[in-house]
Amino acid sequence: MTNGHVDILAGALDLADRVVVAVGVNPGKSPMFPLAERQAMVAAMIAGLGKGDGDRVTTVEFSGLAVTAARAAGATLLIRGLRDANDFDYEMQMAGMNAAMAPGLRTVFLPASPASRHITATLVRQIASLGGDVTPFVPLAVKRLMMRRGR
Secondary structure, eight states: OOHHHHHHHHHHHHHOSSEEEEEEOOTTOOOSSOHHHHHHHHHHHHHHTOSSOGGGEEEEEESSOHHHHHHHHTOSEEEEEEOSHHHHHHHHHHHHHHHHHOTTOEEEEEEOOTTTTTOOHHHHHHHHHTTOOOTTTSOHHHHHHHHHTTO
């Protein structure tokens, strides 16, 4: 969970009455934390927004298609963050595939704010694994969990 995720969640809350944060298992990625701890990070992230939005945000776990998880949650929008043109190209392809599989589900892109545009979870993991300071890139609760893990 990075400050980039916080940025996109804050934007999603400006657009939607209710936001479901889907925490998934992606076989192409190797997360630093197990699923339950990532869900706890989302809860801490929501509380850290300080907007009293905790009742508007829930988390779900999923291991299959995002559209399947979205349908199960009753979602009408998939909100995706964009940092740069590479993200845009990839996300446009994904949006097209998702629209074909779930025509009633619309993808909305939110551009990352300039303060978080450079942050990627992959780079944060790399910085942590090399003993660097991740303070500028993650919420305090996430940093604490990383420190407990020796990262």
